[in-house]
Amino acid sequence: MDHAVEAEGLEREFKGGIRAVDGVDLAVSRGEVYGFLGPNGAGKSTTVRMLATLLRPTGGRARVAGRDVVAEAAAVRRSIGVALQDAAIDPYMTGRELLHLQAVLHGFGRAVGRRRAVELLERVDLEGAADRRVGTYSGGMRRRLDLALALVHEPEVLFLDEPTTGLDPISRLTLWEEVRRLNADSGTTVFLTTQYLEEADQLAARVGIIDGGRIVAEGSPAELKAQVGDPTLELALERPEEEVRAAEVLRRFGELQPSRDGHVVARLPGGASALPAVVRALDEAAVVVTGLDLELPSLDDVFVAKTGRRLEAEGDDPTHSPAAAAT
Amino acid sequence: MRLAAAQTAALARRSVVGTLRTPQALFPSLFFPLVLMAIFTGSFGSAPGTIPGFPPVRGFLDFALAGAVLQGILIGGTTAGAAFALDIEGGFFDRLVASPVARGAILLGRLAGGVALAMFQTLLFLAIGIAFGARVEGGVAGVALLLVLACLLAVAVSGLGIVLALRTGSAEAVQGTFPLFFALLFFSSAFFPRETMTGWFKVVADLNPISYLVEAMRDQIVVGVEPGPTLIGLGVVIGLAALAVTGCALAFRRRLAAAP
Amino acid sequence: MRHALAVSAGLAWRSIILVRRMPSVFLPSLIMPLFILVATAGAFRGISLLPQFAGASYLAFTIPLATVMGAGFAGMNAGMTMARDIEGGFVDRLVVSPAPRLTLIAGPLMAAAMRSVFTTTVVLLAGLIGGVGPPGPLETLAVYLLAVGFSAAAACWAMGVALRTRTIQAAPLMQVMVFLAVFTSVAYAPREVLTGWLHTVANLNPVTYLLEAARAAEFSALGWSELWPGLAALAGLLAVLGTWAVTGLATLGRR
Numbered sequence A: 001m002d003h004a005v006e007a008e009g010l011e012r013e014f015k016g017g018i019r020a021v022d023g024v025d026l027a028v029s030r031g032e033v034y035g036f037l038g039p040n041g042a043g044k045s046t047t048v049r050m051l052a053t054l055l056r057p058t059g060g061r062a063r064v065a066g067r068d069v070v071a072e073a074a075a076v077r078r079s080i081g082v083a084l085q086d087a088a089i090d091p092y093m094t095g096r097e098l099l100h101l102q103a104v105l106h107g108f109g110r111a112v113g114r115r116r117a118v119e120l121l122e123r124v125d126l127e128g129a130a131d132r133r134v135g136t137y138s139g140g141m142r143r144r145l146d147l148a149l150a151l152v153h154e155p156e157v158l159f160l161d162e163p164t165t166g167l168d169p170i171s172r173l174t175l176w177e178e179v180r181r182l183n184a185d186s187g188t189t190v191f192l193t194t195q196y197l198e199e200a201d202q203l204a205a206r207v208g209i210i211d212g213g214r215i216v217a218e219g220s221p222a223e224l225k226a227q228v229g230d231p232t233l234e235l236a237l238e239r240p241e242e243e244v245r246a247a248e249v250l251r252r253f254g255e256l257q258p259s260r261d262g263h264v265v266a267r268l269p270g271g272a273s274a275l276p277a278v279v280r281a282l283d284e285a286a287v288v289v290t291g292l293d294l295e296l297p298s299l300d301d302v303f304v305a306k307t308g309r310r311l312e313a314e315g316d317d318p319t320h321s322p323a324a325a326a327t
Numbered sequence B: 001m002r003l004a005a006a007q008t009a010a011l012a013r014r015s016v017v018g019t020l021r022t023p024q025a026l027f028p029s030l031f032f033p034l035v036l037m038a039i040f041t042g043s044f045g046s047a048p049g050t051i052p053g054f055p056p057v058r059g060f061l062d063f064a065l066a067g068a069v070l071q072g073i074l075i076g077g078t079t080a081g082a083a084f085a086l087d088i089e090g091g092f093f094d095r096l097v098a099s100p101v102a103r104g105a106i107l108l109g110r111l112a113g114g115v116a117l118a119m120f121q122t123l124l125f126l127a128i129g130i131a132f133g134a135r136v137e138g139g140v141a142g143v144a145l146l147l148v149l150a151c152l153l154a155v156a157v158s159g160l161g162i163v164l165a166l167r168t169g170s171a172e173a174v175q176g177t178f179p180l181f182f183a184l185l186f187f188s189s190a191f192f193p194r195e196t197m198t199g200w201f202k203v204v205a206d207l208n209p210i211s212y213l214v215e216a217m218r219d220q221i222v223v224g225v226e227p228g229p230t231l232i233g234l235g236v237v238i239g240l241a242a243l244a245v246t247g248c249a250l251a252f253r254r255r256l257a258a259a260p
Numbered sequence C: 001m002r003h004a005l006a007v008s009a010g011l012a013w014r015s016i017i018l019v020r021r022m023p024s025v026f027l028p029s030l031i032m033p034l035f036i037l038v039a040t041a042g043a044f045r046g047i048s049l050l051p052q053f054a055g056a057s058y059l060a061f062t063i064p065l066a067t068v069m070g071a072g073f074a075g076m077n078a079g080m081t082m083a084r085d086i087e088g089g090f091v092d093r094l095v096v097s098p099a100p101r102l103t104l105i106a107g108p109l110m111a112a113a114m115r116s117v118f119t120t121t122v123v124l125l126a127g128l129i130g131g132v133g134p135p136g137p138l139e140t141l142a143v144y145l146l147a148v149g150f151s152a153a154a155a156c157w158a159m160g161v162a163l164r165t166r167t168i169q170a171a172p173l174m175q176v177m178v179f180l181a182v183f184t185s186v187a188y189a190p191r192e193v194l195t196g197w198l199h200t201v202a203n204l205n206p207v208t209y210l211l212e213a214a215r216a217a218e219f220s221a222l223g224w225s226e227l228w229p230g231l232a233a234l235a236g237l238l239a240v241l242g243t244w245a246v247t248g249l250a251t252l253g254r255r
Helices: A044-051 A073-079 A095-105 A110-123 A139-151 A169-186 A197-203 A221-228 A240-251 A271-284 A299-307 B002-021 B023-044 B060-090 B092-097 B103-131 B139-168 B171-175 B178-186 B199-207 B209-222 B227-258 C002-021 C023-043 C045-049 C058-088 C090-096 C103-129 C137-165 C168-183 C196-204 C206-218 C224-249
Strands: A005-014 A018-028 A033-037 A059-064 A080-083 A157-161 A189-194 A206-211 A214-219 A232-237 A263-267 A289-295
Touching: A005 A044, A018 A044, A018 A059, A018 A206, A018 A214, A033 A044, A033 A197, A044 A059, A044 A157, A044 A189, A073 A080, A080 A139, A080 C090, A095 A110, A095 A139, A095 C002, A095 C090, A110 A139, A139 A157, A139 A169, A169 A189, A169 A197, A189 A197, A197 A299, A206 A221, A206 A299, A214 A221, A214 A299, A221 A299, A232 A240, A232 A271, A240 A263, A240 A271, A271 A289, B002 B023, B002 B060, B002 B103, B023 B060, B023 B103, B023 C168, B023 C196, B060 B092, B060 B103, B060 B139, B060 B171, B060 B178, B060 B209, B092 B103, B103 B139, B103 B227, B139 B171, B139 B209, B139 B227, B178 C023, B199 C023, B209 B227, C002 C023, C002 C058, C002 C103, C023 C045, C023 C058, C023 C103, C045 C058, C058 C090, C058 C103, C058 C137, C058 C168, C058 C206, C090 C103, C103 C137, C103 C224, C137 C168, C137 C206, C137 C224, C168 C206, C206 C224
Parallel strands: A033 A189, A033 A206, A080 A157, A157 A189
Antiparallel strands: A005 A018, A005 A059, A206 A214, A232 A263, A232 A289
16 A cells, blocks of 8 residues: 555764664555654654655655655655744735745645635634734744645645644644644645654554654554553542452452552553443442542653653643543 | 952953954954955045045055044944943843942943954054055054044944943844944045035035044044144044943933832 | 746745835835945045046946945845745745745845846936936946846845855855955946056956946946946856856755
C-alpha cells in the first residue's frame, strides 16, 4: 500500500557534526493522524522540515504522497500543506489578503481564490476578523489562520509543527477539534509534532516518540502505555479500619502497592474490564468505598521507560489533569 | 565630592568601554565622515582658487576636515543617548538611582564618556588628515581650540539624546533624532563655503548655529587662531551645551519625581 | 508561465502594500531622495561656478543623482523585506508552495521598479518647483528607464545578500554598498573635474556611465553616444547582480 509519509534512515547533520535527526524510519498510512512526540531539541521540527521539502536530508530517503522529497520536490509541494511553528504570518496584511495570496501562489484564478478564502475563513471561524490586520489577532487566531492557509489547495497530507504551543487551553481545544474534523471529513493525513503528551494522546492514532534524533518507541497511545505497565487502582475507604480487609480483596486481583492512610492501591492487570469483578468482591466483603481511581500509565511513563527522563515537568501542560479517569 | 568624581569616572569608563565593544555603534561615526571627506576632496579638489567666494585654503582636504569632525560627533552623540536609553530599558538606570551613587555622577558619567570618545575621534580624524597632506595653521593652540569646540558639541548632542532617553525611555526614539542632525549638518556650511550659497538655502545656512560652529573649527585648521570667528563658534556651542545640560537636569528630576 | 507571472504580480503587490502600511519605511523612501536633491543642490551649488559647468544649473545636475538614489533605496528595501521574510518564516511558505523559485526574486524586483518610478516622479516634480522643467518625452523616458534599471540592480544585490545571510542585521551591508556605488561615481561633480583616487574609481564605476547618461537626458543633450555607455553599464550590473541573486536562491533549503 502506498503510504502517505515514508522515511528510511532519514538523517540531518548540521555544521559541526551535530546530528539533529539520526536515522528516522516512518510509515504513516493515508488518512492517519500521526503524532511525533518529543522534548525540545529532539529533532521533530527538523524532521518535518525535511519531509516538507524545506530542508535537504543529509542521509536516508523520504517519500510523501508517493513522491521522493528530494527528486520530486515540486510534486510533493502540490500535495502537502504546512503550518509551521513560527506561524509565518505578515502582521500588516489582513487574513483575507493572505488567503488570496496563498491561492495565487497555488495557481488558482481570482474567482476561485476568493471563494476558497470565504470557505476557509468560515471553517476556521475567522470570518469576523478576516479584514483586520493579522497583527491584531490573538495567538489562537493566528494558528487558525495558519491552518487555513495550509488548506487552501486541499492537500493530501498536512504537516503541523507544534500547533498549540503557547496557546491557552480554550484555543488549544478548538484547534484539536478542527484537526479531528479535518481528518474525519476530508480524510487528510495529519502529521503533527508536539511536546505535549495530552495532545498526542488526544489526537494521534499512532505516536512516534523521538529523542535525540531517533525514534525510541512507536505505536498507538494505548499500545505504548500497555507496554510500560498495568493500570493502577486506588481505593479510598469510608472506614479506615477496613483497610486490611480491602487489601485482602485487592490482593486477589493484583500486586499491592504502597498507599496512604485510608487508601489501598494495587496494580490491576485486567484494567477497566476487571473493575466489575473487583466491585463485586468488595461488596461481598462488605467494604465501603468512597472513591475509586483507575490510573493508566501515561505517555510520560512510556517516555521515562524508554529514555530514563521525564518528558515534561508537572506544570507544563495546561490541560493535563493529574488524576486521569478510567478509559 | 571626591566620591562623586570617582563615581563619574567609573561610569564614564563604562560608557566608553560599552561603546568600544559594540562596533556597529562606533563604526558609522568613523566610517561615514571619513568616506564622505574622501569623496568630497576628490569631487571638489579643483574648487579652491577657482571658484569665486571660496576662502583661501591649501587644498580641499584642509577645508573638509572640520566638516568630517563635526559629522563624526553628531553621529556619535546619538549613540550616547541611545545607550543611555538602553540602560533605562534594561533596568541599569533604576539600579543606579536606587544606589547611593551621586545623582550628578549618573548624568556626568555618560556625558564624560561621550566627550572622551569625541576627543579620540577628533584627534584620529586630524591625524588622518595630516597623513594625507593637510596642515593645521593654528598649530597646537588651534588643535586645542578644536578639541574644546568638539567636546562641547559632544556634550550638547549627547545631552539632547539623554533628555529624550529620560523622557521616552526608548532607544528607538533617540535614534529617531538622527535625521534631524543629518538635516542640520547638510543645511549648514559643514561641507562647502556659505559664501557660495544663494537663495533660501543660504538663509537657512546663515541661521543654522552649526554653520558658525564648523566655521570656527575650520578656521583653526585653515587660517589659524582668530578671535572673531572662534569666539562666535565658542559662544554658539557653549550655549547649546548649556541648554542640553539644563535639559538633562530637568528631565532627570522629572523622571525621579514621577517614580514610585 | 502564466502562473509565474500571477505569482510575481501577487508578491509585488504584497511588497507595495507593506511599504504603504509600514510608516517607518514609507516616509523615508519618499523623503530621502527629496532631501538629497535639496541638500546637495543647495550646499554645493558653488561648484557650478567652475568653467567646466558653463553656467549649467546645479539643480538640474543633481536631479539624476536624486532619481538614482531613490531607485537605490527602493532596491535596498526589496532586500530588507526579503531578509525580514526569511527571518519571519514567510519565505518558507513560498518555498513550500508550487510557485516557481524565480518568482521570489521577480516579485520584489517588480515592486522595486514600481517604487522607483514613483520616487523619480517625485524628484522631477520637485525639480519643476525649483525651476527646472523636465526635458523632452524621450529624454524623460530615458531618465525613468535608467532609474528603474538601477533599482532592479540594487534589489538584486540586496536580495542576494538577504538570501545568504538570512537576517535583517545584514541591512547595513546592503545599504553601504549601494551608497558607495553611487557616491564613488560622478555624484557631485562631472568626471573632468574629479581629482586623485576618485577620478580613477569613477572611471571604472558602472554607475558613472549610468549617471552621465541620465544627466545628458536631463540636459536634453542625449545622443546615442551618451546613452549606450549607460545602457551597457546597466546591462552589466544587471547581469552580474542578477546572477548573484539567482544563485542565492539555491542556498534556500541547504542550510
